[in-house]
Amino acid sequence: IILEFDFFHIQPFVGCYRDHLKIYDGSTSHSPILKGPACGKMAPAVISSQHKLLITMFSDGQKHTRGFSAKYRFVKCGKMLTASPTRIIGRVEHNGSVNPLEVSNCFWLFQAHRGHKVILEITTYNFQKSEKCTDAYLEISDASVAPPISRGIFCGTIPIPVIEGNALLIEFSHPGSKKQPGLRVDYKCIAGPTERKGEGSIQWSQYNALTLVLSMLLISPWTM
Incomplete structure (x- = not known):
C-alpha cells in the first residue's frame, strides 16, 4: 500500500509530543511503526511491506490547524x-x-x-x-x-x-x-533540513474540542 498526502499540517511541537499521526506496518498498534509520530508540514508518505496499514491520529484539541488529506494505492510491487x-x-x-x-x-x-x-x-x-x-x-x-x-x-x-x-x-x-x-x-x-515549506482518499481536520484519537485501517485486496 502506498500512502501519500494531498495536504498535511498538524500542530508542530518538539518531538511531536502533542498532536501527531502514526502509521503502522500492519493492522494493530503493536505492528512496526513505518512513520511517526509526525507533525508539522512534512508529509509522512510510506509504503507498507504487507497488505494492511494502520493510521492513528491523536489530538489534544488545543489548537486548530488544517489537518491532513491522504490518498492510497494498492500495488503489487x-x-x-x-x-x-x-x-x-x-x-x-x-x-x-x-x-x-x-x-x-x-x-x-x-x-x-x-x-x-x-x-x-x-x-x-x-x-x-x-x-x-x-x-x-x-x-x-x-x-x-x-x-x-x-x-x-x-x-x-x-x-x-x-x-x-x-x-x-x-x-x-x-x-x-x-x-x-x-x-x-x-x-x-x-x-540536511528536516522541514519543508511548502485510489481512495482520507480527510481529517483538527478542531478545538476534547482529546481525539482517530484510527483508520487500510487493507489491500492483494498480498505483497
Whole structure:
C-alpha cells in the first residue's frame, strides 16, 4: 500500500509530543511503526511491506490547524527504504520482465532519517524509447511535499540527474523485452533540513474540542 498526502499540517511541537499521526506496518498498534509520530508540514508518505496499514491520529484539541488529506494505492510491487546515519549508503537493483506481454510496474520510496536528506544516483539500461514517456518510463516525485511534486519523468536514453530530498518516490514502468530493461539506484544519506515549506482518499481536520484519537485501517485486496 502506498500512502501519500494531498495536504498535511498538524500542530508542530518538539518531538511531536502533542498532536501527531502514526502509521503502522500492519493492522494493530503493536505492528512496526513505518512513520511517526509526525507533525508539522512534512508529509509522512510510506509504503507498507504487507497488505494492511494502520493510521492513528491523536489530538489534544488545543489548537486548530488544517489537518491532513491522504490518498492510497494498492500495488503489487513496492518497498520503502530508509537512509540513516547508521545506514548511509545503499543500492537497489531491479530487472524488468523478458515477456513482451508482461508490464513491470514497481515503486520504491527512499526516506531520509530525521535531520538528513537522501541523494539518489539512478542508472537505467535497455529502456525503450516511448513517445512522451507514456509506455516505458521512470518517474521520480518528492513525497515529503503535500501534494507530491514530480521531479521528472524519464525514458529512452534521457539522462537522469542526481536527485535529493527527504522522501523520494520512484516508479518504474516498462513492458517486457528480450533485452530485459532495468535500473540501478545508489542512495546515500547526508545532513540536511528536516522541514519543508511548502485510489481512495482520507480527510481529517483538527478542531478545538476534547482529546481525539482517530484510527483508520487500510487493507489491500492483494498480498505483497
